[in-house]
Amino acid sequence: MRKLTSLVLLMAFVVFEAMAGGYQVRLQGQKQTGIGLIGTPFAYGASSIFYNPGSLSFMKDKYSFSAGVSPIFATAVFRAAGSDYTAETDNPTGTPFYFYGAGKITDDMSVGVGVYTPFGSSVTWDPDWAGQYLIQDISLQTIFIQPTVSYQINDKIGLGAGLAIATGGVELNRSLPSPVNGHFNMSGNTTAIGFNVGLYLKPSEKFKVGVDYRSKITMKIENGDTKFTDIPSALAEYFPASGNFNAELPLPANLDVGLAYDFSDKFTLAAEINYVFWSVYDSLIIDFKENNERLADSRNPREYQNSLIIRVGGEYRISDKLHARAGFYYDPTPTNEKYFTPETVSLNTMAFTLGLSFMPVEGLSIDLSYLQLEGLEDDRTYEPDNFGGTYHTRTFIPGIGVSYSF
Amino acid sequence: MKFKYLIYITIIGFLFSCKPEVDEFSLSSGSADFSTYVSIGNSLTAGYASGSLFRSGQESSYPSILAMQFQKAGGGNFVQPLMEGEFGILPGKLKLGYSTDCLGTTSLAPVPDQGQLDAIAPIGYTVNNMGVPGAKSFHLLAPGYGSLAGVPLGLANPYYARFASSEQATVIGDAIAMAPTFYSLWIGNNDVLGYATSGGVGDTITGINTFAYALNTIITAMNATGAKGVIANIPDVTAIPFFTTVPYNALVLTQQAQVDALNAAYGPLGITFNLGQNGLIIADANAPAGLRQIKSNELVLLTVPQDSIKCAGWGSQVPIPDQYVLTETEINNVQNAVSAYNSTISQLASQFGLAHVDMNGKMNDLKNGLVYNGETFTSTFVTGNSFSLDGVHLTPKGYALVANFFIEAINQKFGATLPTANLVEYPANELP
Structure with missing residues (x-):
C-alpha cells in the first residue's frame, strides 16, 4: 500500500486532455486501445480490472501485471461566427496512465487492484483570445484506485466487482469582462467513491460476451480556492483576492456491452457499445462561499445528453510472438447544442486505432497502440454568452505498455 | 511483411495528424466596392468620447474599425484627421476619479481630465473620415463651415477647420473630392441633441423639412459620384444614459x-x-x-x-x-422629430439603394442588454460598456459594436461577407 501511495502522489501532477465524449478518457489498456478501445468481451489479464472485472477471473496465469502510458497530443481550432478571427489551443501533452496487478487466490477467484485515469481534460487557449471570458484554460484530473474481486462461476460465466476510489482536482482560469477587467482562478480537490461491476460470458470457446457497468461518481469539491486578481481598486471589496467555493462535477456512469468472435485461431472480430449517462452533467455551479451584490454564484448550464459510442475492432495473431489489432469507433458529442463551451471542445468524433503486441518470452507482452481522433468540424454556440463559431479538433495518441504474467 | 505494412499505416497516420484547420472565412465585397471609403457624420463618426475628440478615441472610431474590415475585402487606406495628443483641441475631457460631495461622501465619478490641448491648425492633408463634432444635417452643405477665420468668431466649426480644403469648402464637397466608391452617413443626432441636452432651452430642433432637404441633397450628391453607401438612423433620447441616469425621484x-x-x-x-x-x-x-x-x-x-x-x-x-x-412636452418634441427623421432616412435609404442601419432599434436593444462573447453591453452609465463618460458618445468597445451593426447591414444589402470586428480587443471605461 505504501508503494501505491507514493505512485499516486507522483502521478498527481499528471494532466491529460479530453479526446472526445466530454471529459472521459478511456485509455486504460494498450491492447484494448489497439482494438478500438473495446474491452468487455476480452480477458486480457489484469487490465480487465477496468474494462470488465468479470473477465479477470479468466486470467490464465496465477499473477498478472500490466502498466502503460498514452501521451495525448490534442489540438482544437476555432473560428468565430461571422468573422475571420481564429484561435487554436496550445494544450500541454497529457499522459493518462494505468497500472494493474492481479492474482488468483483460488482456481476460480482472482483479486487485484488497478490505478488508472478515466476522466480528465486539459485545454489551454491563449489568455487574450476571444473566448477568454468563458475559459482561458482548464485542467481536470482524476486518478482512480480500484480494488477488485472476480469470481468464475463456471467455465462459461465470470462475475466481478470493484470499489472505485476516485481522487481528483480541477483548476480553471477565466478573464472577467469589463468593467471588472480582472482575472479569476479556481482550484480544488476531492475524493469520492463508486463501483465497477462486470459480467463475462463464454457461450462457446469462440464466442465471448461482456457487460460492464461503472457507476456515476460525483466529485464534490468543498472549500476549493478562488482567487481574483487584477481587480480595479474601486471593485476590490466585491472580488476578494482569496476565497472559497463549492462545486460538483459529475463523472458519468458507463454501461458497456461487447461481443467478440474468433473466426479462426488467428482472427477475432469484436464490437461494443458504450452507453454513457452524460445527462448527469446538467450545469457547472460555482457556489461562492461569500456572495455580494456583484458576486453571485456562477451557474453555467451544460445540459449534456446521454451518448452511445459504437466500436468495432479486430485482432490478427500473426504468430505466437506477434499480435496486431485495429479498430474504429464513432463517439457522438454529449454536449447540448445551446451550451457548447470551449472549455470542453467535444465534437462528434471518428477515431481509428492500431495496436501491436510483441511477446519475446512466455508471459511478457510489450504492447503498442496508436489512436487518432477526428472531431468533425462543426458550428457550435454557447448561447448564454453568445459565443459561437466553427470548431475542429484532431488528436493523436501513441501508447506503450507492458504486461507480465506468471 | 504485414508488420511493415502496419508501420506504413502508422506513418501515414502521423502525417495526417498535423494540426486541424477550420474552413477559412470567405471574404467578399459583394456588389459594393470599398476601395475608397469616406465616412460622413458628426462627433459619433469622428470618434468623440468622454467629452472630447482625442487621438486614441479617433483610432477606435467606428469608421476606422469599419475600414479595417473593408481592407480585408478590397478596401484601401483610410486617413483620419488625427489629433496629436489625448486631450483634443477643446477642453472638456472626462476621466473616472474620486470626488467628495457636499455631504463628505467620496465616490467614483467622471471628473475633468486636464492636459495639453492641440492647436486648432489645418492638418494639411485630405482625410477619409469626415466626422465633424457638432455638425447638424444642414451644416454638411454649408460653405464656410470649416473657415479657419470664422472659428474665433463662432461662425465655423474648429473640427472641420482642421481639414477643410478651403475657407469656403463644404463637408460634402470635400467628401466628393475624395472620389469615394463607398460612403457611410450618420447625421441628424445633433439636430435633436442640441435641444435635448440643453433641456429644451438652449437650441432648437431642426425642422423635418430642413432635415429632409439636407439629407436628400447630401445623398443625391454622394450617389452622383457612383458610390454606394450605408446610412444609420437616429437613436431615441431614452436610449442614451445622459438622459436616463439621474432618476426623476432623486x-x-x-x-x-x-x-x-x-x-x-x-x-x-x-x-x-x-x-x-x-x-x-x-x-x-x-x-x-x-x-x-x-x-x-x-x-x-x-x-x-x-x-x-x-x-x-x-x-x-x-x-x-x-x-x-x-419635460413630457419636450420629450414629445424630440421623439416626434426623431421619428420623422427616421422615416425620412428609411425612405431615402430605399430610394437610393443604401444599406440601412436601424441604430435606433439597436440602441433600444441595449436597454435590455446585448451579450457578445460573454461581455454584456447595456445603456447603463459608466459600467454598461457601451457609453463613454459623457453619457452620449460611445466607448471604443461601443464603437466596435456599432461598426458590427454597420457590417451586418452592409453584408445584407450588398451581398458582401465582411467579417465582424473582435469586440474583445476594444476597451470600455476603465475603472481605477
Missing part, C-alpha cells in the same frame, strides 16, 4: 422634519412628500407658481449639479432649472 428625504416642512410649504399646490425617494420639484413656466413636481416619465439630465440637490435644496426648496430637465 430627492431623498431621510428626516421626518424635512418631510413635514416640505409638505407644509407645498401642500397648497397639492404636492406631498414622504420619507425616502421623492419626485424632484422642477421649474415649469406653464405650471401654476412656475413650478411643479416632476412626472415619472420626465428626464433629468446627467449635467444637473448633484451637490445642489443634496445640499442646496434643489429639487425641494429650489426648483430644478429648466435647462436640466426634459
Whole structure:
C-alpha cells in the first residue's frame, strides 16, 4: 500500500486532455486501445480490472501485471461566427496512465487492484483570445484506485466487482469582462467513491460476451480556492483576492456491452457499445462561499445528453510472438447544442486505432497502440454568452505498455 | 511483411495528424466596392468620447474599425484627421476619479481630465473620415463651415477647420473630392441633441423639412459620384444614459422634519412628500407658481449639479432649472422629430439603394442588454460598456459594436461577407 501511495502522489501532477465524449478518457489498456478501445468481451489479464472485472477471473496465469502510458497530443481550432478571427489551443501533452496487478487466490477467484485515469481534460487557449471570458484554460484530473474481486462461476460465466476510489482536482482560469477587467482562478480537490461491476460470458470457446457497468461518481469539491486578481481598486471589496467555493462535477456512469468472435485461431472480430449517462452533467455551479451584490454564484448550464459510442475492432495473431489489432469507433458529442463551451471542445468524433503486441518470452507482452481522433468540424454556440463559431479538433495518441504474467 | 505494412499505416497516420484547420472565412465585397471609403457624420463618426475628440478615441472610431474590415475585402487606406495628443483641441475631457460631495461622501465619478490641448491648425492633408463634432444635417452643405477665420468668431466649426480644403469648402464637397466608391452617413443626432441636452432651452430642433432637404441633397450628391453607401438612423433620447441616469425621484428625504416642512410649504399646490425617494420639484413656466413636481416619465439630465440637490435644496426648496430637465412636452418634441427623421432616412435609404442601419432599434436593444462573447453591453452609465463618460458618445468597445451593426447591414444589402470586428480587443471605461 505504501508503494501505491507514493505512485499516486507522483502521478498527481499528471494532466491529460479530453479526446472526445466530454471529459472521459478511456485509455486504460494498450491492447484494448489497439482494438478500438473495446474491452468487455476480452480477458486480457489484469487490465480487465477496468474494462470488465468479470473477465479477470479468466486470467490464465496465477499473477498478472500490466502498466502503460498514452501521451495525448490534442489540438482544437476555432473560428468565430461571422468573422475571420481564429484561435487554436496550445494544450500541454497529457499522459493518462494505468497500472494493474492481479492474482488468483483460488482456481476460480482472482483479486487485484488497478490505478488508472478515466476522466480528465486539459485545454489551454491563449489568455487574450476571444473566448477568454468563458475559459482561458482548464485542467481536470482524476486518478482512480480500484480494488477488485472476480469470481468464475463456471467455465462459461465470470462475475466481478470493484470499489472505485476516485481522487481528483480541477483548476480553471477565466478573464472577467469589463468593467471588472480582472482575472479569476479556481482550484480544488476531492475524493469520492463508486463501483465497477462486470459480467463475462463464454457461450462457446469462440464466442465471448461482456457487460460492464461503472457507476456515476460525483466529485464534490468543498472549500476549493478562488482567487481574483487584477481587480480595479474601486471593485476590490466585491472580488476578494482569496476565497472559497463549492462545486460538483459529475463523472458519468458507463454501461458497456461487447461481443467478440474468433473466426479462426488467428482472427477475432469484436464490437461494443458504450452507453454513457452524460445527462448527469446538467450545469457547472460555482457556489461562492461569500456572495455580494456583484458576486453571485456562477451557474453555467451544460445540459449534456446521454451518448452511445459504437466500436468495432479486430485482432490478427500473426504468430505466437506477434499480435496486431485495429479498430474504429464513432463517439457522438454529449454536449447540448445551446451550451457548447470551449472549455470542453467535444465534437462528434471518428477515431481509428492500431495496436501491436510483441511477446519475446512466455508471459511478457510489450504492447503498442496508436489512436487518432477526428472531431468533425462543426458550428457550435454557447448561447448564454453568445459565443459561437466553427470548431475542429484532431488528436493523436501513441501508447506503450507492458504486461507480465506468471 | 504485414508488420511493415502496419508501420506504413502508422506513418501515414502521423502525417495526417498535423494540426486541424477550420474552413477559412470567405471574404467578399459583394456588389459594393470599398476601395475608397469616406465616412460622413458628426462627433459619433469622428470618434468623440468622454467629452472630447482625442487621438486614441479617433483610432477606435467606428469608421476606422469599419475600414479595417473593408481592407480585408478590397478596401484601401483610410486617413483620419488625427489629433496629436489625448486631450483634443477643446477642453472638456472626462476621466473616472474620486470626488467628495457636499455631504463628505467620496465616490467614483467622471471628473475633468486636464492636459495639453492641440492647436486648432489645418492638418494639411485630405482625410477619409469626415466626422465633424457638432455638425447638424444642414451644416454638411454649408460653405464656410470649416473657415479657419470664422472659428474665433463662432461662425465655423474648429473640427472641420482642421481639414477643410478651403475657407469656403463644404463637408460634402470635400467628401466628393475624395472620389469615394463607398460612403457611410450618420447625421441628424445633433439636430435633436442640441435641444435635448440643453433641456429644451438652449437650441432648437431642426425642422423635418430642413432635415429632409439636407439629407436628400447630401445623398443625391454622394450617389452622383457612383458610390454606394450605408446610412444609420437616429437613436431615441431614452436610449442614451445622459438622459436616463439621474432618476426623476432623486430627492431623498431621510428626516421626518424635512418631510413635514416640505409638505407644509407645498401642500397648497397639492404636492406631498414622504420619507425616502421623492419626485424632484422642477421649474415649469406653464405650471401654476412656475413650478411643479416632476412626472415619472420626465428626464433629468446627467449635467444637473448633484451637490445642489443634496445640499442646496434643489429639487425641494429650489426648483430644478429648466435647462436640466426634459419635460413630457419636450420629450414629445424630440421623439416626434426623431421619428420623422427616421422615416425620412428609411425612405431615402430605399430610394437610393443604401444599406440601412436601424441604430435606433439597436440602441433600444441595449436597454435590455446585448451579450457578445460573454461581455454584456447595456445603456447603463459608466459600467454598461457601451457609453463613454459623457453619457452620449460611445466607448471604443461601443464603437466596435456599432461598426458590427454597420457590417451586418452592409453584408445584407450588398451581398458582401465582411467579417465582424473582435469586440474583445476594444476597451470600455476603465475603472481605477
